[in-house]
Amino acid sequence: MSVMLEPPLTGERLGPLIRMLRLRAGWSEDDLARALVADSGRATITRTEVWRWEVEYEGRTTGPFWLPHLAHVLNVPAARLQAARAASKAARRIGHIATAAPDEVLASLLPPDEPLGPCSTQAGRRVGMDDAEALLRRVHGLRLADDVLAGGDLVEPCVRELRRAVNLFNETSHTEEVGQRLLVAVAEMAQLAGWVATDTGGRVDAEPLFRLGASAARQAKDGALAAHLLGSWGYWTANTGNARRGLELVRAAEAAASSGVPLVARSLTAARLAWTSALAGDGQGALRAMGEAMEQITDADPGEAADRLWLYWVDLPEQEVMEARVATQLHRPLRAVPLLREVLAGYDPTHVREYALYASWLVTALLDANEMEEAAAEAQRMFEMAASVPSTRAAERGDVVLTALRHHRRVPEVAEVLALWDVSPA
Template sequence: MADSNDSGERIGELIAGRRKYLGLSEEDVACKLADASGYTPSRTDVWRWETEYEGRTPGPQYLPHLAEVLELDESRLRRARAATKAARRFKVSAPVSSAEVIARLLPADTELSPLGTTTGRTVGAADAEALLRRVHGIRLADDVLAGGDLVEAVIRELRSAIRLHNDTCHSEAVGRRLLSGVGELAQLAGWVATDSGGRADPVPLFRLGVAAAKQAEDGPLAAHLLGSWGYWEANRGNLQRGLDLVRAAGPEISGGHVRVRSLTAARLAWVSTLARDHRTALTAIDTAMDQVDAADEKSPASADPRRWLYWVNRDEQEVMQARVYTQLHRPLRAVPLLRKVLAAYDASHAREYALYASWLAVALADANEPEEAAKSADRMFEVLAGLPSSRAQDRSKAVTTALRRFREVPEVVEVLERWGV
């Protein structure tokens, strides 16, 4: 039996390809499937599955028998069906390359091609601002692409930005803006690297970003970098290192910058949760919520002149609050927050949707609601199919562990068997 599965493989292409490879007609597949399953699919049903006409895919009851007829592993069929349904849910009608996504999100006055040869030329404030707009366009791509899709492109952009700063003539003020662009790209590259399954080491990227931000005298950006770095270190088990980095972020924030303070406080809450310092965690998350509310009262995050803060709003901070409550085994506080956020969440942000659904599944399991946990887990596994995100894949392991406590519950058994976990 065939055993491979391309990332994002769609069910229609898979069925049609195998049928033709085996020399079968659509009628042949329908007849063989009827004999194997006891159901009565028609040639038209097979055609609809292959063309995904009006979103049609074979129902779960057909998959074991269809796998037998097409000489495929059932798990491959299930992954392809899930990838197709997720693509339709997240409004992706056909595979789109990471370069195409980035190109769509870059500002109109910028090209996707490298920043070009810069040696000796003079650059001014307009060039620095163009770089920062370019960085934001690439940053928006991280909302809809996983780390495995984006990491090489971001590192390539970072190298170009470094050349733009090092190999041109510019004023001191322009130099600081260019360095902020380098720092922002380094933060994004480090963050994406943490989601790339080891394809790039985040540490030198974060370290470079901190150095660039400090040289640019951009304290809020330095805090963002230190917080991102510390958050990642704590998540991989280096708790003291994570705490030290996140705590070092605080002194970098001078003056107002309330939204930056909220982001830093939320990261301190999470790292303290992992370190089992419950008091600090709860105090910090309450502080983060108060600060983001104060910031939102003045203006929305999308209007902040620091474009990298566009996502730091109450909804996102409530997700962190819910994660803290889940980790502290307070599901009655976590579940309403997660359900509220997921109900209105942007469906194009597949990775974040899967991550938040994973936290909801764990919180529901902790609340002794295995049937509801299974529903949330099923949505998570469906969205994860074909998604090259190491963060999301790691969360799927936590969900599986939580569900296995309820192996006697039919809904849980069905989900675990469906996804082969």
Template sequence: MSGNMGANIRRERMQRGWSQARLAREICRVAEVQCEPVGRQEVSRWETGKRTPREWLPFIAAALGVPVDVLTTPQAPAEPALPTLADYLPTDDPLAPLGARTGRRIGMEQVGDLQRRVHGLRLADDVLAGGDLIRPALRELRSAVKLYREASHSEEVGRELLRQIGELGQIAGWIASDAGQHSEAEQIYRLGLSAAKQAEDHTLAGNLAGSLAYQLSNTGGEVEGIKLARAALDGAGTDAPAKARALYLDRVAWAHTKAGQVQPAIRALGEASEAMSQDSPGNESPPYLYWVDSGELQVMESRVYTELRRPLRAVPLLRDVLSRYDATHTRELALYLSWLAVALCDANEPEEAVAVAERVISLSADVASERTAARVRIMLARLEEFHDVPGVSALFGDAR
């Protein structure tokens, strides 16, 4: 019964667009108590069936505005169950050992070497584009998979090696996607997801699944992108680090945005911000999330509002982000400026949009990124609506 009750509580909460922290506050309000007895983690335990609400049940029902029996009566699913991350694993097992392991014995030293190379590749992606990095990334991935399948190692070493293959799969998949090799990227993401699941690293699996969901959302697979982004968030679990949950919620927001679903997108943005507010020095996140901070959440928020054609919200956010953005990150700078140019078009400010677009074209001229090239095409298509404005025709000549 507790499992059904937990599912009912979660369903009612999600229908209202509330976070677990919001529900905890509402329960404390109707119970007229301080919020210490009930917090987000307690709500999470109820929803996952780890704990039964018992004396809190009437207050939960009152907070949600439903009778108690709505929470205690098993409900037939209204629609097919959402997919889980297991649905996205490769059909075969690309990480299966090649028979008996007869290769050299490896230990944590070799895993540490791989970890440093993976992080080096991640840092390189901050300043270089996918077209520049795709070959070394694929070489590293093939080498790491071969090492795992052929070398002899302990169970602990094998698990850590799988974790590094998962991290390498995420960054290599991202690089392949940036280079426009979307089919290759999807295979890499799925391989990394398999490694993360075998290593039982749910946070890493969520990062890989969310990365693939982001690609699907951007390449015509909006419905599948929403499903996978949600599966990534659910698979990571409520115990995932705050930064991870914030990132996965941002990807949910983007997936809904690309599908044209305004309210779910804005709701997910709010939940991402709330998750990020729970980050603290004692709440340790994996090193690969070093780049996730409040500024990155602001970037996603501004992009969502641009896509939803709400320039009055998008333009100030983008200008604020760009005023302090690292100029060495050329690709990202060009991408974010392209969204500003589009938002300025929506705000009927074509003269400013042309000035920003000129900078985008200049920055992206030598960047081997299909994402950047696609954004330039979108930006120019929007500016074409203002072909009578002085400067626009000159811009198109430069772009050609």
């Protein structure tokens, strides 16, 4: 069973905008409520009301009284909030707002006979292969949810399911074969939990999750999965400022994926090696690894990794996005721009966070190519989409784009975008 979300609106809505600005400020819902009380002198706003505004619960939006106070405490033009409020009201009238809440999305993506409830982990009970496979199906349901939900919505269910998976392995009896399959499930769940944690702005530390998953994959003797854990860990480490350490981890992933591993998994590792090499300043190494990644994904047999559901998203367009990102990082916009244009033209609009992230790379590549007007138009679309998801990664990329746009504020189209989105102009 799958869930279909409506494509994002062309105009930003008030609820997602408030949420994005709150997260960018590093505030909780309580923090925003307290700031509003202090700014207005009224003690009549609670975190629950802030939550209702942000999710537009039952059609609720911020009333006119609070708009100037929100503008003040969030450092955003009041006109932008007013326009977003009008867009929210119009969207409800024409039925464009998706009604699926995060819990509903999760429930719809899990197998119908396995709701998002507790796994039985009664100490000492015996579990079999059916239990292990059911656990893996639960992992994949959450993995699919990551396509349409951001870290802020998904991290708690993922960490909770990881804890249950570990308990199922530790507190039950099983054969060695079943135990190995349970370890695979633990490793897959740890990778997903770690990946989701990287999208929460440090609210949950990803490193121990990746470390746990890598250990479980090694114990399960699954080289491809161990490479996935190490590669994810290294990719995140490099992106958070430690490119050398990230490169070491991805090279360890490359070693783990050296034999008996499907080409598509090796392509994923090679692409991560290309990216971390680019961040570490090794341009030639990055281009060489990216070339290998593209050869491997082109030569891969689609059926070779059919039993590894965690590879479902790795395909030629995704690797082309990474190739474009590497080219952008190395200041080769003539290669990056056509790749990103082609991928985004056919990209699933329900994958809002990924679309916004990929669009952010197109903006920076266009700026590098001196295509200012097109960069401004793409930036406007990117900001609208990023505002609708509670994603730290999307917010951080938005900051990068804003910094790049500020260098070109004399271009009228760029100035218009900055007037709407730049809450702290340099």
